[in-house]
Amino acid sequence: MKKIAVLTSGGDAPGMNAAIRAVVRLGIASGLEVIGTNNGYSGLIAGEFRPLGARDVSGIIQSGGTILGSSRSAEFETESGRQKALDNLVKSGIEALVVIGGNGSQTGAHLLNEMGFPVVGIASTIDNDLYGTDQSIGVDTALNIVLEAIDRIKVTATSHHRAHIVETMGRSHGYLALTAGICGGAEFIVIPEVEVEPKQIAQVIEETYARGKSHCLIVVAEGAYWNATRLQEHFKENASLGFSIRTTILGHVQRGGAPTAFDRMLGTRIGVAAVKELVSGRAGSLLGLACGEIAATPYADVVTNLKKLDLSVLDTAEKLAR
Numbered sequence: 001m002k003k004i005a006v007l008t009s010g011g012d013a014p015g016m017n018a019a020i021r022a023v024v025r026l027g028i029a030s031g032l033e034v035i036g037t038n039n040g041y042s043g044l045i046a047g048e049f050r051p052l053g054a055r056d057v058s059g060i061i062q063s064g065g066t067i068l069g070s071s072r073s074a075e076f077e078t079e080s081g082r083q084k085a086l087d088n089l090v091k092s093g094i095e096a097l098v099v100i101g102g103n104g105s106q107t108g109a110h111l112l113n114e115m116g117f118p119v120v121g122i123a124s125t126i127d128n129d130l131y132g133t134d135q136s137i138g139v140d141t142a143l144n145i146v147l148e149a150i151d152r153i154k155v156t157a158t159s160h161h162r163a164h165i166v167e168t169m170g171r172s173h174g175y176l177a178l179t180a181g182i183c184g185g186a187e188f189i190v191i192p193e194v195e196v197e198p199k200q201i202a203q204v205i206e207e208t209y210a211r212g213k214s215h216c217l218i219v220v221a222e223g224a225y226w227n228a229t230r231l232q233e234h235f236k237e238n239a240s241l242g243f244s245i246r247t248t249i250l251g252h253v254q255r256g257g258a259p260t261a262f263d264r265m266l267g268t269r270i271g272v273a274a275v276k277e278l279v280s281g282r283a284g285s286l287l288g289l290a291c292g293e294i295a296a297t298p299y300a301d302v303v304t305n306l307k308k309l310d311l312s313v314l315d316t317a318e319k320l321a322r
Ligand SMILES: Nc1ncnc2c1ncn2[C@@H]1O[C@H](COP(=O)(O)OP(=O)(O)O)[C@@H](O)[C@H]1O
Pocket: 009, 010, 011, 041, 071, 072, 073, 074, 075, 076, 077, 078, 101, 102, 103, 104, 105, 106, 107, 108, 109, 111, 124, 125
């Protein structure tokens, strides 16, 4: 193998740049030419390739985002779109592809690999919803950003004896909300995996005040039915509840941070493993973290399994916040 390409796809995640740097530098050290694809699968379909040298990845390990750009490409979800991408790779003499991205991106990567083109994946999404890795690149940084916000919100909530709803990202997975809720001492956590009714939340708030607390923090995942917007509307229309409530939706601020040491290390380790996988002639798998080690999981397993969330901690979290 002489020439490989790398791309970043889906929502950007802090630590993607560390992974790009590792792929480029270890690729070059292994005698490979490394090509960067701009803007994820959109760039692959448009044939937007550029050679990446060691200097092109200087000074990026400490930066959030991705120097390659990212996208969500509806065209790549079609067979004709993937065929265009494959034709561009072959035409450019590229022999293998590294896909840095989340569950959607890795599903696309699997389909490309099934078309006979060697692909390896690097687990990267702040949602931590990707099967085949204990933790994806970007999760640790996003969590720390959420926690900084929660700690600050708690200060003002306490001063004003308020209940405060904080919404985290998490399209359909509650990992960020659950973990941030535990670490931030939330009195109640709302995640897509567990159904709740607003009256349960109202009851928790009332009980929290009755126990002598001067704030009540509710952390909700954006993907839950009762997200911050719905809860805010619901409580506004039921103002007779007798408590004052405020809402903060954290949004994209969670994704744009400088990567923590953990995410720089994770990006570096998985990037190195991806190059080693290709150099050894293997492909068709996702590289991620399993019990502290970097491990490869076949794409066939990655795309047919859902990442599980440990729901037992939800109950414990609420007990610990009493
Ligand atoms: N089922 C699929 N088949 C082919 N490509 C897909 C599929 N799902 C997602 N993709 C591609 O991966 C891109 C990124 O996926 P998305 O779910 O938005 O982000 P992430 O990879 O971060 O989860 C999509 O825009 C699309 O191009």
